[in-house]
Amino acid sequence: MASDNDLILRMEHINMFFPGVKALKDVTFNLRRGEIHSLMGENGAGKSTLVKVLTGVYSKTSGDIIFCGEHINPKSTLESQKMGISTVYQEVNLCQNLTVAENIYIGREPRTRFGAIDWRTMTVKAQKLLRESLGIDIDVNKNLSFYSVAMQQMIAIARAIDTRCKILILDEPTSSLSEKETEKLFEIMRNLRDTGISIIFISHFLEQIYTICDRITVLRDGSYIGEYEVKSLPRIELISKMMGKEVKEDEIEANAVKSKPKDQKFIETSHLTVPGKVKDLSLNIREGEVIGLAGLLGSGRTEIAEALFGLTQKSEGSIKVEGLEITVKNPMDMMQRRVAFCPEDRKAAGVFGDLTVRENIILALQAKNGMFRHMARSKQNELADHYIDLLRIKVSDREQRVSNLSGGNQQKVIIARWLATQPQLLILDEPTRGIDVGTKSEIEKLAVTLAREKGMSVVFISGEMGEMVRTCSRILVIRDHEKITELAEDEISEAHIMQAIAGDYHGHA
Numbered sequence: 233m234a235s236d237n238d239l240i241l242r243m244e245h246i247n248m249f250f251p252g253v254k255a256l257k258d259v260t261f262n263l264r265r266g267e268i269h270s271l272m273g274e275n276g277a278g279k280s281t282l283v284k285v286l287t288g289v290y291s292k293t294s295g296d297i298i299f300c301g302e303h304i305n306p307k308s309t310l311e312s313q314k315m316g317i318s319t320v321y322q323e324v325n326l327c328q329n330l331t332v333a334e335n336i337y338i339g340r341e342p343r344t345r346f347g348a349i350d351w352r353t354m355t356v357k358a359q360k361l362l363r364e365s366l367g368i369d370i371d372v373n374k375n376l377s378f379y380s381v382a383m384q385q386m387i388a389i390a391r392a393i394d395t396r397c398k399i400l401i402l403d404e405p406t407s408s409l410s411e412k413e414t415e416k417l418f419e420i421m422r423n424l425r426d427t428g429i430s431i432i433f434i435s436h437f438l439e440q441i442y443t444i445c446d447r448i449t450v451l452r453d454g455s456y457i458g459e460y461e462v463k464s465l466p467r468i469e470l471i472s473k474m475m476g477k478e479v480k481e482d483e484i485e486a487n488a489v490k491s492k493p494k495d496q497k498f499i500e501t502s503h504l505t506v507p508g509k510v511k512d513l514s515l516n517i518r519e520g521e522v523i524g525l526a527g528l529l530g531s532g533r534t535e536i537a538e539a540l541f542g543l544t545q546k547s548e549g550s551i552k553v554e555g556l557e558i559t560v561k562n563p564m565d566m567m568q569r570r571v572a573f574c575p576e577d578r579k580a581a582g583v584f585g586d587l588t589v590r591e592n593i594i595l596a597l598q599a600k601n602g603m604f605r606h607m608a609r610s611k612q613n614e615l616a617d618h619y620i621d622l623l624r625i626k627v628s629d630r631e632q633r634v635s636n637l638s639g640g641n642q643q644k645v646i647i648a649r650w651l652a653t654q655p656q657l658l659i660l661d662e663p664t665r666g667i668d669v670g671t672k673s674e675i676e677k678l679a680v681t682l683a684r685e686k687g688m689s690v691v692f693i694s695g696e697m698g699e700m701v702r703t704c705s706r707i708l709v710i711r712d713h714e715k716i717t718e719l720a721e722d723e724i725s726e727a728h729i730m731q732a733i734a735g736d737y738h739g740h741a
């Protein structure tokens with residue numbers, strides 16, 4: 233047992249209410265100096281809320297926070313930052329239209345002796361900070377938006393380090409990072425830990441938790457379940473604790489019986505080209521088929537999905553739906569042909585936070601039917617309840633505003649929206665990102681079941697090879713916006729996909 237002296241932070245009997253929701257119930261959280269500690273729990277368990285109580289975004293209803301031996305009660309993120317508690321969110325909380333250097337020093341700019349901002353010093357200091365603490369060499373006078381999300385996260389971390397934080401909180405920082413970028417982040421995390429900084433790490437990737445974390449605190453339904461050493465907590469037990477029921481190994485990793493494609497082709501493209509996005513793509517997708525698009529981040533998987541949904545226009549080639557060549561001017565053309573696209577970036581293309589869960593779910597169906605053909609309220613309620621139940625969306629009721637849902641539950645609302653249109657072709661771009669392990673395997677199974685039982689065609693895009701291997705009956709490997717090869721049923725394995733991406737496996741394309 234660690235003595236109290238080893239603890240940099242103790243949160244005790246924390247309660248937090250939202251109208252109609254008890255988000256945290258008597259929660260305990262103990263953080264040691266120089267450890268990486270994961271908060272685990274299903275979507276809506278209260279992880280982000282606990283972090284937000286700690287950083288002064290929400291004020292707790294009751295309970296104690298003891299930081300470095302003293303009771304604290306931060307009222308804003310700025311106040312908690314000044315105390316040494318910094319947060320890096322998945323949605324980078326920096327300003328896109330300021331330079332990297334400005335972002336690092338905003339609110340604490342170096343001044344000349346006349347009191348003006350000392351731009352030169354700021355540039356030099358920012359460059360030095362990034363190089364010395366993170367080994368990154370970039371032009372700090374470029375706007376933040378010039379850099380990738382991964383780099384932006386590194387910059388946010390550099391800022392946190394420079395403010396001499398004692399606790400660094402990373403809430404789902406890796407969900408849009410590539411494997412390489414994640415490794416780099418882990419290296420940085422380990423170095424920070426070794427200098428005595430404590431890190432709170434939230435992620436739904438079990439693999440990552442077991443790679444990087446020392447200890448885990450599990451929350452379930454707003455309640456504290458326990459704290460554990462990673463080394464002595466088998467994965468299956470962790471999942472059981474998160475879900476509150478005994479789970480057998482094969483329930484999680486179950487290789488659902490894959491769907492056998494029918495003969496009818498639903499959609500076919502021939503030499504489809506969208507300048508700068510899709511190169512000479514010929515593919516066909518049959519009914520009852522789950523087809524995967526595999527490739528590295530930025531390989532052009534999403535661009536293919538966008539072209540199939542009419543979000544971008546071809547310069548060459550053709551698209552046929554049910555055997556007929558069609559002209560596609562916009563997504564409505566594809567929606568009318570029963571194509572649905574569930575995008576990866578829920579913030580930009582997804583949920584309408586001010587609308588209710590019900591309104592969000594019926595949105596695409598309403599648009600497809602025409603805005604003037606109003607859907608009876610009873611029908612809306614029925615649809616909403618059906619999908620809330622099917623996807624286990626955690627809401628207090630269907631009239632709850634979507635902005636009040638946890639991140640993972642917002643993601644589920646979008647999937648529900650597109651399922652509600654009863655598409656023939658459903659394109660799912662990273663559908664399980666930010667989704668807890670239990671629901672994740674349910675979504676995988678759902679994709680397979682829709683194909684097998686309803687004859688639906690599903691395009692499944694995921695950066696997680698295991699997920700693709702479990703769900704897809706065929707996989708197209710994409711590199712540099714081009715289809716490299718296809719893997720059919722018995723050729724599908726993680727190793728083959730990796731080899732194909734690297735160009736060393738050619739399947740039978």
Ligand SMILES: Nc1ncnc2c1ncn2[C@@H]1O[C@H](COP(=O)(O)OP(=O)(O)OP(=O)(O)O)[C@@H](O)[C@H]1O
Binds near residue numbers: 275626
């Ligand atoms: N601003 C808010 N108003 C009302 N309820 C909220 C608000 N923020 C969160 N909640 C509710 O509090 C509960 C906990 O949400 P929280 O965001 O902490 O979950 P989480 O564990 O971070 O989940 P995820 O893995 O999906 O990110 C959920 O039931 C959520 O709907």
Ligand SMILES: [Mg+2]
Binds near residue numbers: 280638
């Ligand atoms: Mg969260």
